[in-house]
Amino acid sequence: MDIVIKLSQFLLSLSLLIILHELGHFIPAKLFKTRVEKFYLFFDVKYSLIKKKIGETEYGIGWLPLGGYVKISGMIDESMDKEQMALPPQPWEFRSKPAWQRLIIMLGGVTVNFILAFIIYIGMAFAYGDTYIANEDLKDGLLIENTVMNKAGFQTGDKIIAIDGEKIIKFDNEMNIKIIMAKQVLIERNGIEQIIKIPVDFVDQLSKLEKGSLVSIRKPFAITSISEGSLNTNLQPKDIILSLNGVPTRYYDQVTSVLEKNKNKTISAVVLRDEKQVPLQVIVSKDATLGIGIGSLGMESLEKLGYYKISKQEFSLLESIPVGLEKGKNQLVGYGKQLKMIFSPSTGAYKQVGGFKAIFDIFPNTWSWEVFWNITALLSIMLGVMNLLPIPALDGGHVMFLLYEIISGKKPSDKFLENAQMVGFVLLITLLLFANGNDIYKSIVGK
Structure with missing residues (x-):
């Protein structure tokens, strides 16, 4: 059941991001009267799971969940439709449109990604507020x-x-x-x-x-159970150890430190039980343990016991806007720093680049809309930034050539764009293999 919940969140988030990203290309293309031949969630290599043609566009779901795409007439893309490109340009084709319109169409996807992330962060600020210490x-x-x-x-x-x-x-x-x-x-x-x-x-x-x-x-040493055969039957579940051998042990790490120094000894202890302090003796094993199970108290219990004050700030819809924008900005800057580290070999960060399994593992085994939207917003930023990289076959590659055309007044030849697209495609496949290869390697070695 856990895997079903995890997979459901993964597919829902991925589908939402892909559809909205492709809509970012689709809508301006239609506004500029550019023909869109296909709109697909996932890739339809050889065949589609679902497809239906409405007007001039075929909408469908492919079987390969590695992304999605819109096929725009007269555009050199991953389809490499050379037959169409060999024909004279038509008014409804991408290549016939002014450079500024083509630029807007290509920037539409990443623009939607960034807007989506900021909207999610604004919504989360309004719905959940900010809880912190x-x-x-x-x-x-x-x-x-x-x-x-x-x-x-x-x-x-x-x-x-x-x-x-x-x-x-x-x-x-x-x-x-x-x-x-x-x-x-x-x-x-x-x-x-x-x-x-x-x-x-x-x-x-x-x-x-x-x-x-x-x-x-730091959290207290809270007992959850007494192990079978334990010599410390005077301890009880829900006890919290406050001192050992006369040493105050407010936190878990302090308890383990005292136990380590008193192996194979019987020492004094004070525990908190039903809001009362109870003195007793405990036997420390040769392994510096007490023969008990331990657990973590929730934040509400920690606050009630006086360990921490939990601050909760709520926002109106108007107040949520600057809060969400600030959160989105920080995440965008933070991801930019991560990319910089990845492209700096001395940091070794490139070894942590992950593929689809790494993304899948981010999602929890239990359903939480707050966690789901937080992950989706971060993935939306990642998708936007990655698509802006100046690599042919990515949106950023198309944008790079369009900016060159706008600035220089010279349009790169179709042959050059076809070759660049092929180089970019090979590079993307290499990056994809590297990222997912990292996933496989880490699964094998367990790191």
Whole structure:
């Protein structure tokens, strides 16, 4: 059932993005009286799952879910329809239209992608608001168990003050990605501020570890169950360990530290049980464990216990507009930085480029409209940016040649455009094989 939910979200998001992107080409083409021969979701190599011709356009769904397309008459595209291009230009063809109209048609897809992302972020701000923990409320710093973070100089208890000079106001899920793309981070440790420089190959180092957060909030040691045969039957589910061997243990990492120092010993403990502090004795095994199951408390419970103050900001529809636009801008800039890292071999970020499996894995096993729309907005930005790359066969390649034509007044020959399209197509196939090959490799090695 989990895989069905995950796959449903993946296909729904992908279909929505493809259809709207292609509509971005289709609508201006029709406005400029340019004939559109096909409008397809997914590719119809050899045959279609569904197709119906309405007017001059055939609408359909292909069997190969690697994208979608609109086939515009008189345009050199992936169809490589040389027979049509050999005939005299017709008034309804793409090649017969003024360069500025062709430019608008080609920019339509990515324009829709960017507009869609900003609309989603505005809608999410209005529907869900903004839930976060104020950074200043993280009095005891953050939990940092990632070995690459430790190697870079971070420690549990560090307070992150600023990333690349930008002061951190709130703690949220975006802090991890900000650190990944950072050059330096300002922290406070034991009341003293210091700068930690992020290694150039930081992403490459992270890729060699199992996935997980770089930083997270510190949580208490909460017991969920008592293992069969445990010697600590005086402990109960829902107990929270407050101290061990006389040492205050407000957080999980403090409990594990004390246990590690007291293997094979019986030590004193204080637990929180039914809102009362209960003293007792616990037996620490040779493996520094207590024979119990542990779990994570929800944010509401943590707030109730006085660990954190959860801030919730709600927005009216008008207030949501600047909030959503700011969110979209930050995501767009952030993805631009990621691309820059990918094209910088020294960072090793190219090793993390993923294909369809990587996109599929982003979606959770449970249905959440908030998560779904957030992922869809990010994918829309990614699709827009990738399509703007100046590679023949992509929208950006067509735009590049059209801008040359507008500026120079000279139109590249059809033969040149055909050759460029072929080179671009080969390059795209290479990139596609590389990205999905990375997926396969990571699946095999388990990283």
